[in-house]
Amino acid sequence: MDELEQVADDAPGLVGAVNSLEGLKGVETELIGKNSVISRMRRGLSALDPDDRPTAGARINEVFTGVQVVIADRRRALEIAEENTLLVSDRVDVTVPNHRVTLGTEHLLTTVMDEVSDIFVSLGYRVATGPEVETAWYNFDALNTPSTHPARAESDTLYVDFGDPSDEMLLRTHTSPVQARYMQDHVPPVHVVVPGRVFRADSLDATHSPVFHQVEGLVVDTDITFADLKGTLEYFAKAFFGDGRVIKLIPHFFPFTEPSAEMHVSCFACDGSGCRVCSNSGWIELMGCGMVDPNVFEAVGYDPSAVSGFAFGMGVERLAMVRHGITHIKHFFENDLRVLGQFV
Numbered sequence: 229m230d231e232l233e234q235v236a237d238d239a240p241g242l243v244g245a246v247n248s249l250e251g252l253k254g255v256e257t258e259l260i261g262k263n264s265v266i267s268r269m270r271r272g273l274s275a276l277d278p279d280d281r282p283t284a285g286a287r288i289n290e291v292f293t294g295v296q297v298v299i300a301d302r303r304r305a306l307e308i309a310e311e312n313t314l315l316v317s318d319r320v321d322v323t324v325p326n327h328r329v330t331l332g333t334e335h336l337l338t339t340v341m342d343e344v345s346d347i348f349v350s351l352g353y354r355v356a357t358g359p360e361v362e363t364a365w366y367n368f369d370a371l372n373t374p375s376t377h378p379a380r381a382e383s384d385t386l387y388v389d390f391g392d393p394s395d396e397m398l399l400r401t402h403t404s405p406v407q408a409r410y411m412q413d414h415v416p417p418v419h420v421v422v423p424g425r426v427f428r429a430d431s432l433d434a435t436h437s438p439v440f441h442q443v444e445g446l447v448v449d450t451d452i453t454f455a456d457l458k459g460t461l462e463y464f465a466k467a468f469f470g471d472g473r474v475i476k477l478i479p480h481f482f483p484f485t486e487p488s489a490e491m492h493v494s495c496f497a498c499d500g501s502g503c504r505v506c507s508n509s510g511w512i513e514l515m516g517c518g519m520v521d522p523n524v525f526e527a528v529g530y531d532p533s534a535v536s537g538f539a540f541g542m543g544v545e546r547l548a549m550v551r552h553g554i555t556h557i558k559h560f561f562e563n564d565l566r567v568l569g570q571f572v
């Protein structure tokens with residue numbers, strides 16, 4: 229029995245000194261395993277005097293249960309410690325800024341250019357494109373712009389020097405040369421819109437940029453009249469700025485159309501009563517247009533006595549600035565995501 233009391237005394241210290249679950253298993257075997265003092269004494273109970281058996285048996289069980297409790301407590305403590313170690317080593321710092329993956333979106337100019345094209349495509353127009361580096365013939369001569377016209381000066385047009393003086397090459401100043409190219413390749417009727425990038429020798433200010441975008445339109449058929457032009461542009465104004473818009477056409481001059489006009493649309497922001505968007509006029513100037521000049525038809529091989537048509541051209545930046553209240557054209561080209569992200 230002395231041996232048993234020794235176990236009872238030593239057990240708490242032995243168990244408490246163990247620092248791992250693995251080590252605890254060894255101590256458990258030592259204290260209550262098959263070959264432990266407690267197990268041996270249990271097996272030896274039958275050899276005792278019958279009168280002593282109940283007392284000895286009760287004490288053995290008491291010590292056994294006590295050791296079990298000490299071991300269970302220690303196991304729980306070690307398990308908690310192990311879990312804490314794991315949590316610390318696997319810790320995720322939720323305050324570290326994450327790397328957000330942002331998907332690319334369309335630039336506002338692309339959106340507006342596509343939207344304009346789509347309005348005309350819904351009317352049955354086709355989309356046509358052409359080269360940005362153009363010959364002076366397509367950019368000017370085919371469009372009835374004489375060699376003395378001021379727009380042809382180097383102060384207005386960016387020329388490209390490929391070393392051959394017989395090729396007068398330039399960065400197209402409008403999308404109109406695509407009209408001439410398209411008519412050369414197609415017989416009437418023609419219904420096309422031409423979205424694209426154009427270039428001029430302008431310095432940057434609030435409304436001008438040396439690079440900008442246009443959408444050009446051209447319709448050629450027999451019996452096309454100015455009324456067709458007006459109806460088409462009014463349809464566009466309502467589709468782009470909303471129902472209720474009206475337009476007015478003010479006489480103007482362009483070399484490639486006759487008669488020519490400037491198209492103004494009633495202000496969408498104030499409904500014509502005058503506001504900041506329309507400079508208090510109630511009207512917003514939107515584009516140039518007119519009936520295709522007979523000289524243009526002749527240049528591309530159409531018979532001006534057999535066909536008639538209209539053309540119009542608008543600046544995409546201007547459309548976007550007016551509709552979205554953008555006050556400087558530079559915002560389109562600086563690629564500041566804080567600005568562009570507002571129009572996604």
Ligand SMILES: [Zn+2]
Nearest residue numbers: 495498503506
């Ligand atoms: Zn207004």
